[in-house]
Structures are given as C-alpha cells and as structure tokens.
Amino acid sequence: xxxxxxxxxxxxxxxxxxxxxxxxxxxxxxxxxxxxxxxxxxxxxxxxxxxxxxxxxxxxxxxxxxxxxxxxxxxxxxxxxxxxxxxxxxxxxxxxxxxxxxxxxxxxxxxxxxxxxxxxxxxxxxxxxxxxxxxxxxxxxxxxxxxxxxxxxxxxxxxxxxxxxxxxxxxxxxxxxxxxxxxxxxxxxxxxxxxxxxxxxxxxxxxxxxxxxxxxxxxxxxxxxxxxxxxxxxxxxxxxxxxxxxxxxxxxxxxxxxxxxxxxxxxxxxxxxxxxxxxxxxxxxxxxxxxxxxxxxxxxxxxxxxxxxxxxxxxxxxxxxxxxxxxxxxxxxxxxxxxxxxxxxxxxxxx
Amino acid sequence: xxxxxxxxxxxxxxxxxxxxxxxxxxxxxxxxxxxxxxxxxxxxxxxxxxxxxxxxxxxxxxxxxxxxxxxxxxxxxxxxxxxxxxxxxxxxxxxxxxxxxxxxxxxxxxxxxxxxxxxxxxxxxxxxxxxxxxxxxxxxxxxxxxxxxxxxxxxxxxxxxxxxxxxxxxxxxxxxxxxxxxxxxxxxxxxxxxxxxxxxxxxxxxxxxxxxxxxxxxxxxxxxxxxxxxxxxxxxxxxxxxxxxxxxxxxxxxxx
Numbered sequence: 055x056x057x058x059x060x061x062x063x064x065x066x067x068x069x070x071x072x073x074x075x076x077x078x079x080x081x082x083x084x085x086x087x088x089x090x091x092x093x094x095x096x097x098x099x100x101x102x103x104x105x106x107x108x109x110x111x112x113x114x115x116x117x118x119x120x121x122x123x124x125x126x127x128x129x130x131x132x133x134x135x136x137x138x139x140x141x142x143x144x145x146x147x148x149x150x151x152x153x154x155x156x157x158x159x160x161x162x163x164x165x166x167x168x169x170x171x172x173x174x175x176x177x178x179x180x181x182x183x184x185x186x187x188x189x190x191x192x193x194x195x196x197x198x199x200x201x202x203x204x205x206x207x208x209x210x211x212x213x214x215x216x217x218x219x220x221x222x223x224x225x226x227x228x229x230x231x232x233x234x235x236x237x238x239x240x241x242x243x244x245x246x247x248x249x250x251x252x253x254x255x256x257x258x259x260x261x262x263x264x265x266x267x268x269x270x271x272x273x274x275x276x277x278x279x280x281x282x283x284x285x286x287x288x289x290x291x292x293x294x295x296x297x298x299x300x301x302x303x304x305x306x307x308x309x310x311x312x313x314x315x316x317x318x319x320x321x322x323x324x325x326x327x328x329x330x331x332x333x334x335x336x337x338x339x340x341x342x343x344x345x346x347x348x349x350x351x352x353x354x355x356x357x358x359x360x361x362x363x364x365x366x367x368x369x370x371x372x373x374x375x376x377x378x379x380x381x382x383x384x385x386x387x388x389x390x391x392x393x394x395x396x397x398x399x400x401x402x403x404x405x
Numbered sequence: 406x407x408x409x410x411x412x413x414x415x416x417x418x419x420x421x422x423x424x425x426x427x428x429x430x431x432x433x434x435x436x437x438x439x440x441x442x443x444x445x446x447x448x449x450x451x452x453x454x455x456x457x458x459x460x461x462x463x464x465x466x467x468x469x470x471x472x473x474x475x476x477x478x479x480x481x482x483x484x485x486x487x488x489x490x491x492x493x494x495x496x497x498x499x500x501x502x503x504x505x506x507x508x509x510x511x512x513x514x515x516x517x518x519x520x521x522x523x524x525x526x527x528x529x530x531x532x533x534x535x536x537x538x539x540x541x542x543x544x545x546x547x548x549x550x551x552x553x554x555x556x557x558x559x560x561x562x563x564x565x566x567x568x569x570x571x572x573x574x575x576x577x578x579x580x581x582x583x584x585x586x587x588x589x590x591x592x593x594x595x596x597x598x599x600x601x602x603x604x605x606x607x608x609x610x611x612x613x614x615x616x617x618x619x620x621x622x623x624x625x626x627x628x629x630x631x632x633x634x635x636x637x638x639x640x641x642x643x644x645x646x647x648x649x650x651x652x653x654x655x656x657x658x659x660x661x
Contacts, residue, residue: 077488104487108480109513116477116510120484123471124451128484146474250469250485252449252492260463261471264456 057235062201063228066157066221067092069205070129071100073239075155077121077128079106079114083136084169085225086159090131102126111136115143115156122152123261125249127209127242131157133225134175135166137183144218145184148278149263153212153244155205156190157221159228162386170386171225171309176363179222180337187275189282191219191289192336194307198232204334206239213244215285222336224359226309226388285338292340293332294347296322300329302353302402305344305368307333309388310357316391317398326402336364341371348376355379355401357394359387414438416447416467423461427627429617430458432584433526434465436594437495440601441468450493451485453478457499458532476507479514482521493604495522501531504540504564511570518575518609522600525566525612528619529638536622540564543641548622563641567614571647577609579647583616583639585631599651608650616642 060068067089070078078093090107097103104121108114111132118128132140137158147154160175162168179192191211193204201223208219250259265271293311296318297303306314311332321328331347331354333340348354354376356365361384369378381397383389389397413419416438424430441447447468454462456475463470473481478496486494503511503525514521530548531537537550541563545554555563571579578600582593593615600611616638618630625633 077484079484102488106483106487106517109509112477113480113510113513116474116480117484117487119473119477120453120471120481120486121488122484123481124485124488126488142474143477150471250451250471251489252451253467253469254448258467258469260469262463263474264460264472 057233059231059233060198061088061229061231062198062223063088063159064092065198065201065234066131066205067096069202069236070155070209071096071103072236073127073206073209074242075127075129075209076100076102077104077118077126078130079108079117080131081108081111081114081136083111083133085161085171085228086131086133086157088228089157089159111139112142115140118154119143119147119150119152122147122154123250125246125251129155129157131159133159133161134163134172137175137178141184144190145182145186145188146263147218148182148188148190149186150261151216152218152261153216154218155208155212155221156218158223160222160224168386169225171227171359171388172384172386173224173308173310173359174363174384175222176336176358176360179220180339180367188278189337191215191217191285192222193219194222194334194336195227196308196311196332198230199234200334201227202234202236206237210240211289213242215281216248217281222308224309289335290338290340290343291334292343293334295330295332297329297331297347297351299327300351301327302355302398303329303331303347303351304355304357304398305331305333305364306357307336307364310359313389313391313394314357317395320391320395321398321402326399328398328402333364339367339371341367344368344371345373345375348372352376353379353401355381355398357381360384414442416441418465418467420464422465424458425621427618427620427630428458429528429584429615429619430526432590433524433615433617434462436590436597437524438466440594440597444598444601446493446601449491450495451489453482453485453494453496455496455498455502457502459497459499459526460533462497476502476505477510478502478507479519479521479523480510483514483517483519486519486521490520493522493601495524497524498526499532500525500527500529500539500541504566512573515570515610515612516573516575518577520604520607520609522604522611522613524597525614526617527566527614527642528617529563530619530622532619532622541566541642543638565642567612567647570612575610576612576648577650578603578611579614580612580649581614581616581642581644581647583634583644585618585634603651606651616644
C-alpha cells in the first residue's frame with residue numbers, strides 16, 4: 055500500500071470509507087469541516103454510500119441510529135459543542151446496542167469556547183457523556199497514522215460489542231498533515247439478526263431503549279455492565295516511550311502526548327530520565343498498566359490541554375502509590391515542547 | 406357457515422392495547438395495519454414509533470420497528486430509508502413529538518423530500534405526561550400547563566402542521582383527517598393507503614394528520630370528545646387534502 059500525505063480530518067474520512075462505512079450524516083462545525091466535506095465528496099463514489107448534511111447534530115446522530123439499525127456501517131462527526139448535542143443519541147445507541155462511530159475533533163470550551171485545539175471533553179467522552187449508566191469506547195490517536203488505524207478499528211469494535219465508539223482527537227490532529235499508509239481492511243463480521251430489514255415472512259423484531267419494568271431495565275443495565283467488563287479486559291490500549299529507565303513519567307494522550315514527546319527528547323538530552331505513558335484507549339483506561347509502572351516510578355506528571363480531567367483516572371489507577379503532578383493548558387491554548395520541558399524540569403528537580 | 410367480515414388485522418399483534426377507552430391511537434393503529442395487510446407490505450415495512458402515548462407501538466404493530474427518541478422519528482426513518490430504499494418506512498408521531506421537540510427533524514425530512522410516510526396523531530394535548538399544553542392546543546383550551554386556557558400572548562398559537570409542511574416542495578402528499586365517525590374513519594384509511602402508495606411510487610414525503618380524541622386528558626366522554634373534534638377542533642384544523650402530487654391538478658387544498 056502506498057504512503058500518502060493527507061490531513062487528519064481527510065484521513066478519518068478515507069479510513070472510514072475503506073473500513074466499509076456507507077452512511078455518514080453530519081452538520082458543519084469547525085475544526086472538523088474537512089471531514090464532513092470529505093464524506094460528501096467520496097461517499098458518492100462508494101458503493102451504496104449515503105451522505106446527508108443534516109439540519110443539526112441532533113438529527114445527524116438519529117439518522118445514524120436509523121442507518122445502523124438498518125445494517126449499515128455508520129459514522130457521524132462533530133466538534134465539542136456539537137458532540138454535546140449528540141449525547142441524546144449516543145446514550146440511545148448504547149441502550150439499544152447499536153454500533154456506530156462518533157468522531158469528536160475537540161475545540162476550546164466550555165460553551166462555544168473557540169475553535170482552537172483542546173482536550174476539555176475527556177470527562178464527557180469517558181463517563182458516557184449522555185444520561186444513564188453506560189460507557190463509550192474512546193480511542194485517542196496521537197499521529198495521523200494512528201488516526202487511520204484507529205478509525206478502522208473503531209468500526210470493528212463497534213460491531214464486535216454493538217456499542218458506540220468515539221474517536222477523540224482535537225483540532226490540531228484534525229488539521230495536521232502527515233504521511234499515512236492505510237492498512238488492509240477485514241471483512242465485516244456482524245450478524246444479520248441484529249439488523250432491521252423488514253420482517254419478510256418471519257416474525258417481526260423491534261429495537262427499543264424504553265424498559266418500563268424496573269427489573270427488566272435493571273437486568274439490561276447489568277447486561278451492559280458485563281459487556282463493559284469484557285471491553286475493559288480485552289480492549290485496553292496504551293503506548294510507552296522511554297519508561298524503562300524513567301525516574302519520572304509524563305501521562306498524556308493525543309496532541310498533548312506529541313508535545314510531551316518533544317519535551318522529553320529535550321530533557322533526555324540534558325540527562326533527565328523522563329518517560330511517557332500514553333493511554334490510547336481513554337475508556338477503558340489502561341489502569342493496571344499504569345499501576346504496574348508505579349512499582350518502579352514514583353513520580354508522575356499529567357499533562358492535559360484542560361484544567362485537569364484525565365488526572366482523576368491517573369490518581370484512581372495509582373491509588374496513592376506514587377506522586378502525581380499536573381500541568382494544564384485549557385481553553386484552546388497549546389504549549390510548545392520547550393515550554394512543557396521547562397515545566398517538567400521544575401517538577402523533576404523538585405523530586 | 407357464517408362469513409367472517411371483521412377480524413384482527415394480521416399485522417396487529419395479539420396484545421391488549423394499553424390505550425385509554427375512546428383514544429384515537431387504537432383506531433389509527435388498526436387502520437394502518439389494515440392497509441399494510443391489504444397492500445401486502447408487512448414484510449418490507451419498518452416503523453418508527455415515538456416517545457409519547459404510542460411509545461409501546463412495537464407491542465402492537467407486527468412489523469419491524471425501532472423506537473425513536475422524542476421527536477427524532479423522521480431523522481431515524483430517513484437513515485433507515487436511505488440505507489434500504491426499497492422498504493416502506495413510516496414514522497408515527499404525536500403533536501409534541503412532531504410539532505414541538507421534533508419540528509426541525511420533521512420540517513427538514515419533509516423539505517429533503519425523504520421518501521417516508523409520517524402518521525401524525527394530533528390530539529391537541531400531551532397525553533402520556535398527563536395533559537399539558539401541546540403545540541397544537543387551541544386558544545382558550547385548558548390543559549394542566551394552561552390552567553386558564555391557552556393564551557395567545559403567553560403561549561402563542563396552535564401550530565398547523567399540514568398547512569406548514571405542504572408549502573415545502575419535498576412534500577408529495579399531505580392530508581388531514583379524523584376518526585370521529587365511520588365515514589371519517591374510511592376517509593382516513595384511504596389517506597393512509599394513498600400515503601403508502603406515494604412512498605411506493607417514490608414521490609417524496611407523505612403526511613397523514615389525524616385529529617384524534619383524548620377523552621382522558623380532555624376530561625370528556627368519548628362521544629363528547631368526537632363532538633369536540635367535529636365542532637371545535639376541526640374549525641382550527643380544517644380537514645382536507647393540502648398537497649397531492651399523485652394527481653397533477655391545481656385543485657389541491659380542496660375539502661375532501
């Protein structure tokens with residue numbers, strides 16, 4: 055397969071279509087418009103491909119629900135404020151066990167915030183986001199290559215567990231260009247029995263999220279919880295750099311992890327033994343892997359482009375076995391590797 | 406042998422309706438399923454029930470169904486229909502669902518000319534939540550959230566869905582009917598048949614609005630409820646065909 059130079063948003067679109075996505079609905083919002091436009095242009099040439107520019111993010115997610123129930127591989131995308139609007143539908147997909155991929159190219163918040171890259175939606179993404187007792191698989195790519203790979207994986211995960219999967223990136227990831235190689239796709243494995251295609255001569259089926267009997271609803275919640283346990287066991291992903299000899303480890307994901315790698319490179323040149331622990335799945339969070347690291351590393355610094363959200367998961371994982379510092383740049387501010395290196399160096403010397 | 410002239414439509418499941426006595430949903434369900442039976446489309450039909458009194462419609466319709474979130478039926482139905490263009494897809498919605506929380510989804514599905522059918526049960530009140538004001542509640546009508554009657558200054562005016570949507574080019578068929586007498590029931594059934602035919606012929610969005618009695622929340626007997634539709638409600642919401650692209654004449658909006 056050839057190496058091609060593409061921007062992040064386009065890569066997600068191309069990877070989705072290659073993975074067999076045949077239904078996309080979305081509403082324009084910066085900084086992810088290139089993805090919507092890519093789908094408009096290229097879904098036309100995909101066999102059976104449907105693109106709808108919806109009247110709102112709310113409508114988009116419910117179109118995706120319909121298309122998913124009808125058996126298509128589906129995707130919608132948006133950025134932070136638009137993702138808030140989609141939460142009704144994401145909760146519904148989790149309840150109805152409908153597969154689908156939701157892309158959030160995060161921007162500064164809260165409220166309308168701004169259109170600069172940010173990581174303020176970590177809580178929303180990893181805690182379910184909408185109402186009710188559910189989780190969403192959250193994938194956090196940090197390179198364009200990973201955008202391609204994880205987008206394809208997202209469709210497989212969505213089918214495997216019949217659950218919504220979110221790609222959580224930010225405006226920086228969406229806009230940057232890097233060379234990528236699109237990997238080979240696997241044939242879709244998804245049973246016809248979960249699709250509504252009309253009953254034919256057989257019994258009719260229905261898909262619903264409403265369970266009026268509390269015992270039925272409780273059972274359904276436990277069923278989902280058991281599914282989430284399997285996901286935690288099987289699908290947790292993380293990446294480590296320079297942790298073998300590290301005396302201090304930075305915990306960061308996505309764009310923040312890229313900046314951290316730049317900072318660590320500088321610090322290593324000055325003899326400071328700093329490593330990087332990068333969650334690739336934010337939910338499930340690589341809890342035991344991080345805790346295992348605390349056997350040899352006693353100092354962690356969480357860096358996020360927010361006022362501190364993932365740090366909660368880091369503390370839960372470390373259970374007080376190691377010190378946890380924090381550095382954050384919320385609201386669309388992006389530090390340089392040099393700035394971050396200075397911050398890390400101060401923490402490093404303090405320890 | 407006596408001849409059977411009236412029986413349960415095949416496309417209705419053998420469950421007991423939870424609807425209140427005198428409610429129009431039961432009649433609407435029956436008419437839709439009769440047409441589904443008579444036109445032989447049960448196996449290719451996918452229905453989208455709403456949030457509201459008809460939220461359990463999947464317990465009654467023996468066709469594939471996916472329950473939509475409140476107001477989102479036309480968006481969900483659009484998604485299904487675009488993936489499966491040769492299936493018959495309908496959304497079944499109440500007045501709050503269609504004309505309040507879901508007005509955007511309804512308006513734009515209609516404007517895109519989505520080749521789906523919407524059955525719109527207008528009873529001028531929120532039934533399931535206990536009788537609050539609906540977007541179609543008429544002026545002076547008392548509800549639990551308009552205890553002194555709907556007031557134009559405070560609450561605005563009743564939304565006229567057929568009038569509104571029939572102005573959109575994507576709408577191929579729009580008719581308002583009621584179920585207050587055998588004659589009206591027959592007209593409603595014809596409208597349902599026409600709406601499905603419209604979809605079969607890929608003409609675009611079809612809408613059948615049914616003025617429907619809600620004796621419980623209107624605090625009227627079933628008979629008085631029908632009378633109120635005939636004498637009061639249908640003055641605000643006149644019956645008739647508002648758009649019909651199946652006949653290429655300029656005589657639309659004529660009374661039926």
